[in-house]
Amino acid sequence: xxxxxxxxxFATLLVPPSVDIIPDGMKGVTCALKVDVAPEVRxxxxxxYKIAEGDTLTAIAKAQLGDAERAADIQxxxxxxxxxxxxxGQVIWLPPSATDAADADTFYLFQRGQLRHSAEPxxxxxxLGDHYGGGVVAVPKxxxxxYVALMARTDREAQAALDEASWLGESERMGRIxxxxxxxxxxxxxxxxxxxxxxxxxxxxxxxxxxxxxSAGERxxxxxxxxxxxxxxxxxxxxxxxxxxxxxxxxxxxxAHPYEHDHTAHAA
Numbered sequence: 708x709x710x711x712x713x714x715x716x717f718a719t720l721l722v723p724p725s726v727d728i729i730p731d732g733m734k735g736v737t738c739a740l741k742v743d744v745a746p747e748v749r750x751x752x753x754x755x756y757k758i759a760e761g762d763t764l765t766a767i768a769k770a771q772l773g774d775a776e777r778a779a780d781i782q783x784x785x786x787x788x789x790x791x792x793x794x795x796g797q798v799i800w801l802p803p804s805a806t807d808a809a810d811a812d813t814f815y816l817f818q819r820g821q822l823r824h825s826a827e828p829x830x831x832x833x834x835l836g837d838h839y840g841g842g843v844v845a846v847p848k849x850x851x852x853x854y855v856a857l858m859a860r861t862d863r864e865a866q867a868a869l870d871e872a873s874w875l876g877e878s879e880r881m882g883r884i885x886x887x888x889x890x891x892x893x894x895x896x897x898x899x900x901x902x903x904x905x906x907x908x909x910x911x912x913x914x915x916x917x918x919x920x921x922s923a924g925e926r927x928x929x930x931x932x933x934x935x936x937x938x939x940x941x942x943x944x945x946x947x948x949x950x951x952x953x954x955x956x957x958x959x960x961x962x963a964h965p966y967e968h969d970h971t972a973h974a975a
Contacts, residue, residue, distance in 0.1 A: 733886040736893055740835040740881050742843065742900040742912065744816075750805040751905070753784065753815045753848070755828025758797040764790045771801055780806075798828050813848040814905055821880055824869055826858040835881070835900075842878040843902060843910045850874045876909035878902070887919075893929055894922040 729735050744752060756771060764778040772780075780802045782790065788799060803813055816829040821839035835841050846854045854875065857865045869875065881900065887893045897918040904911040919929045 729886055732889050734889045734891070735884045736887050736896050738840075738881075738883050738885050738896040738898045740840060740883065740898055740900065741832060742829075742835050742902065743831045744902045745904070746804070748902050748905060748910075749803065749831075751803050751808045751812050751814060752845075752902075753803060753813060754801055755798045755816075755830040755833075756801045757830050757833065758793045758795055758799065760795055762793055762795075764793075767801075772804060777802070777806075798830060800828060810848050814845040814908075815848060815851045815854075816902070816910070817844040817846060817854075819844045819877055819880065821882065824858060824866075826855055838883070840880060840882040842880040843912065844878075845876040845905050845908060845910045847874055847908065874908065876905065876907070878910040878912045881912075887929065891919075891929060892921045892927045893919040895920045895924075 744754060756767060764781050765775045768778040768781055769775040778790075781799065782788070784800045784802050788797075800815075818825045818827045818829050818835060819842040820837035821841050823837075824844065825837075825841075829835075829843050835843070850872075854869075854872075857869050881898065885896055885898075887896075897920070898914065899916040899918065900912050901915050902910050903913050917929075919927050921927050
């Protein structure tokens with residue numbers, strides 16, 4: 708029976724942390740994780756960029772950094788690329804938007820899988836993480852060579868070094884599964900996040916918006932059912948209050964019963 712215990716432990720590790728038991732009356736919906744970067748963070752952050760059709764370093768520098776002359780900065784940051792042989796889908800590094808950012812204040816932003824580290828550049832606006840979800844890792848420019856070297860290794864010592872690295876900052880990790888009411892029309896959720904700051908070396912991420920879509924890809928209001936129920940309750944309450952008011956006013960205006968009038972006159 709002893710060999711079973713390691714197998715159980717291993718199987719437990721395979722269960723992604725983002726997947727919870729789905730409560731009764733709910734259903735699990737897969738999320739796309741879209742993350743952008745606030746301008747103040749972009750000033751000191753080196754981020755990834757995915758090459759699109761027709762891109763050149765000059766065009767990228769103009770569109771992403773506001774100055775075509777900064778194509779030289781992109782080339783310097785990516786010494787292995789050939790400007791005339793850019794490939795669609797290829798990911799390159801973009802320098803900070805600020806031209807005066809000191810190396811000591813500059814960070815590389817990498818993607819972080821839900822279960823492991825990654826040497827893959829973080830591309831703002833792209834889908835984040837791996838199959839289970841993920842986060843953002845900030846590595847100081849002064850330590851990026853060390854980080855990449857550790858990522859190239861697969862031994863436990865390298866992983867332990869990453870776990871203990873005081874210079875490495877990780878954002879919170881975001882899962883790909885969200886629970887919604889079973890009756891909801893929501894079939895897919897696009898969660899929009901933003902890296903708002905790098906505090907003490909750790910990327911700070913906030914949820915900007917959750918966009919819900921039905922199975923046809925049309926955007927839906929996740930609170931529509933609750934709003935309809937609330938409006939119905941308000942309407943019922945209003946009708947009830949109106950009915951009570953009408954009944955009270957009718958009783959106030961009703962003439963005295965004839966027998967009561969005659970009885971009073973006879974007594975006089």
